[in-house]
Amino acid sequence: MVSSFLLLAQHGGETVPPAVPQDGFFTQFMWLVPLLPALSFVIILFFGKRFRHGGAAFGIAALGAGLLLSLIAFVELAAGNAAVEKAWTWFDFAGGDSLLLEFGMHYDFLAGVMFVVVTTISLLVHIYSTGYMHDDERYTIFFAFLSLFTASMLFMVIANNLIQLFVGWELVGICSYFLIGHWWEEKENSSAAIKAVITNRVGDVAFLFGIFVLFFAGHTFNIEVLNHMAEEGEIAATTLTIAALLLFGGAVSKSAQFPLYVWLPDAMAGPTPVSALIHAATMVVAGIYMIARMFLLFENAGAALDVVAIIASITMLLAAILALVQDDIKRVLAYSTISQLAYMTAALGVGAYTAGVFHLFTHAFFKALLFLGAGSLIHAVHSNNMSDMGGLKDHMPHTFKTFIIGSLGLAGIFPLAGFFSKDEIIGGALRSASDLGQVSAWFVLIAATITAFLTALYMTRACVKTFWGSYRGHGDPHESPASMVNPLWVLAIGTVTVGFIGFPVIGPFADWITVPGHEHHGFEPLYNLVLPIGATIVALAAIALGIQLFYRERWRVDLLSGPFAWLYRFPANKYYLDDLYLKGIVRPIQYPIARATYWTNQKAIDGLVNGAGIATVALSKPTYDILDQQVIDFAVNGAAGLTGFTGGMLRYVQSGNVQRYAAVLFAAIAAFVALFALT
Amino acid sequence: MPITYFLILSALLFSIGVYGVLARQNAVLILLSIELMLNAVNINLVAFAAQLGDAGVGGQVFALFVIAVAAAEVGVGLAIVILIFRNRQTVDVDDMSLMKW
Numbered sequence: 001m002v003s004s005f006l007l008l009a010q011h012g013g014e015t016v017p018p019a020v021p022q023d024g025f026f027t028q029f030m031w032l033v034p035l036l037p038a039l040s041f042v043i044i045l046f047f048g049k050r051f052r053h054g055g056a057a058f059g060i061a062a063l064g065a066g067l068l069l070s071l072i073a074f075v076e077l078a079a080g081n082a083a084v085e086k087a088w089t090w091f092d093f094a095g096g097d098s099l100l101l102e103f104g105m106h107y108d109f110l111a112g113v114m115f116v117v118v119t120t121i122s123l124l125v126h127i128y129s130t131g132y133m134h135d136d137e138r139y140t141i142f143f144a145f146l147s148l149f150t151a152s153m154l155f156m157v158i159a160n161n162l163i164q165l166f167v168g169w170e171l172v173g174i175c176s177y178f179l180i181g182h183w184w185e186e187k188e189n190s191s192a193a194i195k196a197v198i199t200n201r202v203g204d205v206a207f208l209f210g211i212f213v214l215f216f217a218g219h220t221f222n223i224e225v226l227n228h229m230a231e232e233g234e235i236a237a238t239t240l241t242i243a244a245l246l247l248f249g250g251a252v253s254k255s256a257q258f259p260l261y262v263w264l265p266d267a268m269a270g271p272t273p274v275s276a277l278i279h280a281a282t283m284v285v286a287g288i289y290m291i292a293r294m295f296l297l298f299e300n301a302g303a304a305l306d307v308v309a310i311i312a313s314i315t316m317l318l319a320a321i322l323a324l325v326q327d328d329i330k331r332v333l334a335y336s337t338i339s340q341l342a343y344m345t346a347a348l349g350v351g352a353y354t355a356g357v358f359h360l361f362t363h364a365f366f367k368a369l370l371f372l373g374a375g376s377l378i379h380a381v382h383s384n385n386m387s388d389m390g391g392l393k394d395h396m397p398h399t400f401k402t403f404i405i406g407s408l409g410l411a412g413i414f415p416l417a418g419f420f421s422k423d424e425i426i427g428g429a430l431r432s433a434s435d436l437g438q439v440s441a442w443f444v445l446i447a448a449t450i451t452a453f454l455t456a457l458y459m460t461r462a463c464v465k466t467f468w469g470s471y472r473g474h475g476d477p478h479e480s481p482a483s484m485v486n487p488l489w490v491l492a493i494g495t496v497t498v499g500f501i502g503f504p505v506i507g508p509f510a511d512w513i514t515v516p517g518h519e520h521h522g523f524e525p526l527y528n529l530v531l532p533i534g535a536t537i538v539a540l541a542a543i544a545l546g547i548q549l550f551y552r553e554r555w556r557v558d559l560l561s562g563p564f565a566w567l568y569r570f571p572a573n574k575y576y577l578d579d580l581y582l583k584g585i586v587r588p589i590q591y592p593i594a595r596a597t598y599w600t601n602q603k604a605i606d607g608l609v610n611g612a613g614i615a616t617v618a619l620s621k622p623t624y625d626i627l628d629q630q631v632i633d634f635a636v637n638g639a640a641g642l643t644g645f646t647g648g649m650l651r652y653v654q655s656g657n658v659q660r661y662a663a664v665l666f667a668a669i670a671a672f673v674a675l676f677a678l679t
Numbered sequence: 680m681p682i683t684y685f686l687i688l689s690a691l692l693f694s695i696g697v698y699g700v701l702a703r704q705n706a707v708l709i710l711l712s713i714e715l716m717l718n719a720v721n722i723n724l725v726a727f728a729a730q731l732g733d734a735g736v737g738g739q740v741f742a743l744f745v746i747a748v749a750a751a752e753v754g755v756g757l758a759i760v761i762l763i764f765r766n767r768q769t770v771d772v773d774d775m776s777l778m779k780w
Contacts, residue, residue, distance in 0.1 A: 659709075
């Protein structure tokens with residue numbers, strides 16, 4: 001079924017060139033891009049060990065080719081080619097349209113941006129991992145899963161229907177499980193992997209039910225059709241709201257929003273390249289991507305967007321505060337990721353679609369950079385804790401420079417990537433709050449501003465603790481190998497440059513990524529001059545405060561026992577959210593289930609097994625005595641005895657007396673003659 | 680002369696041969712008895728040939744074959760008997776039970 005959604009692609013009105021868009025040559029073959037890493041997964045899995053470096057070259061080659069294709073196809077789109085929608089029937093249950101499962105692709109600007117992000121980051125992470133995972137004993141399988149993860153993510157991005165999207169969604173989840181638990185010898189790591197899967201399962205159930213609701217309302221899984229139906233009001237408003245909230249439930253778990261973000265900090269148990277690829281730049285944005293993909297549906301879903309905005313506001317604040325009190329550098333970045341994901345979600349929540357996707361795009365670069373930089377630090381000092389680092393700026397100049405660029409990018413300092421995207425989001429929130437009167441947008445505005453401040457503060461803290469002061473760890477830290485430093489520089493260059501794509505008013509990003517039917521805003525001094533300056537002041541103030549607090553160490557208060565100890569202890573214990581889940585949900589469910597399972601095991605299953613055993617023994621005794629001994633042995637022995645007896649009788653005939661033989665012969669002949677003569 | 684006479688003579692001769700084969704212990708006598716039976720057959724063949732005239736010439740030819748075969752048979756048989764006698768100093772067939780079970 002080659003679909004006829006060209007109309008939809010044109011729906012953007014002013015933003016799409018007026019000429020009838022043609023299919024680009026390469027855009028039609030974008031389904032190849034997920035296929036390449038899938039192929040490399042199979043090759044590495046089965047033959048990886050036969051090659052030098054465990055077959056990592058296959059993954060790198062597949063992603064290099066994928067990145068090239070993605071860039072070419074994106075250029076084709078930017079040159080005015082149409083979005084491509086193609087589908088092949090996978091299952092056709094009812095012989096009609098009523099339950100049709102498709103295997104399809106929908107490649108537009110949104111998917112294009114994701115493709116570029118995923119292939120770029122994944123390629124760099126692959127290269128980086130050849131250095132980082134150098135001595136790992138499961139090196140080959142690590143690369144196999146990196147490839148599989150990338151393939152799944154791309155498969156999800158290109159999906160044209162919700163079922164395929166869900167399949168990809170689950171596939172990236174399971175790859176995340178394998179990679180978090182890569183060093184499963186330590187209980188903590190395998191527990192983190194299980195926690196990630198189980199926490200995600202909560203959201204996945206909601207997501208799946210959302211899909212069902214939409215299917216029963218719209219009789220299709222096709223995303224574009226559902227979006228169109230939502231826009232045209234063909235689905236009842238209440239149904240839409242329920243469906244959107246359920247879908248958002250999936251995003252809450254996958255994109256680590258309050259209250260299901262608890263898995264992501266623990267997921268830092270995985271190797272650092274995995275954290276960079278999966279838990280910062282690509283997988284966790286799946287939820288954001290899904291909301292963006294279904295944006296028309298969310299927009300028409302009544303209060304759903306307000307819920308999205310408020311949840312995101314809560315998440316970004318909570319996570320940013322948590323990032324302030326962590327000692328593990330990866331956890332700082334993990335909470336920062338949660339906070340930034342909430343930024344994207346909030347952007348979508350206030351209708352700032354372009355800004356949200358743009359932040360997704362820029363965040364991928366600087367967060368991957370920060371994670372890989374953290375990996376480089378960990379590689380050097382053999383510890384995740386910032387209390388074991390310090391003074392590393394002289395030991396690791398490249399890591400230092402790139403990490404500072406990444407931090408400034410995250411803090412939103414001009415002209416780095418984060419500056420543009422963050423301002424777009426704050427501007428979007430202000431626009432929705434003041435111009436459109438969306439109440440929840442005020443929350444987003446306030447939360448986003450405070451978070452911007454906190455972000456700069458915790459990144460200052462991390463940088464000061466890591467690079468300045470004196471070295472507090474063991475051994476002699478050294479700069480990482482070229483395979484790790486080079487990706488850092490590539491990402492640093494990306495962090496510096498990609499922001500300009502979304503330069504207000506003149507940057508092309510807003511032309512590419514727009515909600516169909518929405519006009520994009522022109523130059524307005526309030527949004528394009530006042531806000532960025534204000535945001536920069538906020539960030540600079542935070543950095544200044546951070547330097548005073550953490551570098552000069554002024555106003556030092558005893559956090560652990562002073563009068564403000566609770567202020568520290570509350571976030572240090574992660575708001576007791578983990579304890580709440582463990583004691584409030586997991587244990588009460590776990591113990592009865594465990595007891596019931598034990599009972600079932602002891603009574604029902606063991607009873608069954610033992611009963612079967614006893615019955616078998618009881619049955620086998622008569623079987624042996626009667627059937628085997630009496631019947632079968634009788635038959636066998638009887639046959640032998642009969643044969644022997646017959647043989648013994650026949651033996652007498654064989655006398656050896658020639659004359660007796662002759663006599664018999666003649667007698668027989670005489671008998672025959674007599675017979676013939678008489679008849 | 681009716682053919683019946685020849686047939687009776689032949690039957691008597693054959694019966695004597697059979698008796699000799701079945702009853703004699705001496706291998707040479709058994710061979711002799713076999714000769715008697717063969718000659719009884721020969722008498723039959725020649726008698727029928729004579730009665731049938733030109734059409735029965737095959738009987739005479741066949742009788743000649745039987746005589747030739749019988750000579751060969753006796754030659755081989757006596758040679759065996761002589762060898763057995765040289766080895767075992769007897770020609771009694773009852774003693775020749777070496778291959779009996």
